[in-house]
Amino acid sequence: GQSLEQPSEVTAVEGAIVQINCTYQTSGFYGLSWYQQHDGGAPTFLSYNALDGLEETGRFSSFLSRSDSYGYLLLQELQMKDSASYFCAALNSGGYQKVTFGTGTKLQVIP
Amino acid sequence: GAGVSQSPRYKVTKRGQDVALRCDPISGHVSLYWYRQALGQGPEFLTYFNYEAQQDKSGLPNDRFSAERPEGSISTLTIQRTEQRDSAMYRCASSLLPGTDTQYFGPGTRLTVL
Numbered sequence: 090g091q092s093l094e095q096p097s098e099v100t101a102v103e104g105a106i107v108q109i110n111c112t113y114q115t116s117g118f119y120g121l122s123w124y125q126q127h128d129g130g131a132p133t134f135l136s137y138n139a140l141d142g143l144e145e146t147g148r149f150s151s152f153l154s155r156s157d158s159y160g161y162l163l164l165q166e167l168q169m170k171d172s173a174s175y176f177c178a179a180l181n182s183g184g185y186q187k188v189t190f191g192t193g194t195k196l197q198v199i200p
Numbered sequence: 201g202a203g204v205s206q207s208p209r210y211k212v213t214k215r216g217q218d219v220a221l222r223c224d225p226i227s228g229h230v231s232l233y234w235y236r237q238a239l240g241q242g243p244e245f246l247t248y249f250n251y252e253a254q255q256d257k258s259g260l261p262n263d264r265f266s267a268e269r270p271e272g273s274i275s276t277l278t279i280q281r282t283e284q285r286d287s288a289m290y291r292c293a294s295s296l297l298p299g300t301d302t303q304y305f306g307p308g309t310r311l312t313v314l
Binding site for chain 1 (some may be wrong): 242298306
């Protein structure tokens, strides 16, 4: 089977930096995506790593280490609007498009 | 611009009834995905299409669930003889090309089976 584990909840202060970790056990791993979902909303794409290393997109960065089956999402200069759930999602290789989502991390940003 | 749309947004039905959930993907998107999402959980894969071809249906819970995309655009997820355990948010997503990293999700259909 496939599984992606994330911390269930994280609390951080406005303006700070927070890291959300994701460890995975999948077969045929191709890459790792991150999605943000506000309460009552749809998941929206944030970032994607196909290769090891850091990908930066504005205040958000994502990191992948295939050897450690580990990735993280880094959010900088936290804003209140960043309070949401964050999901990592594993893409499978060989054009196989079944995407497995992680358990999700609920981020609460406090003043 | 038009994103992914789903209808109905809310559906309440009685146990044993059939329901059909519709997804209209972003125009030109080749791939279309169906997920089910329980409250507080991540989306759970059900099935996906490239054009009109259903590529994988391994996530469909049982044979009461089926999906089609006959013309490679709009898709319908059908649940026959609904049961209370089918109550969930059903989400559709589309991506421009097969295997691309970005999926665009629709607003979902909240299904409640009484």
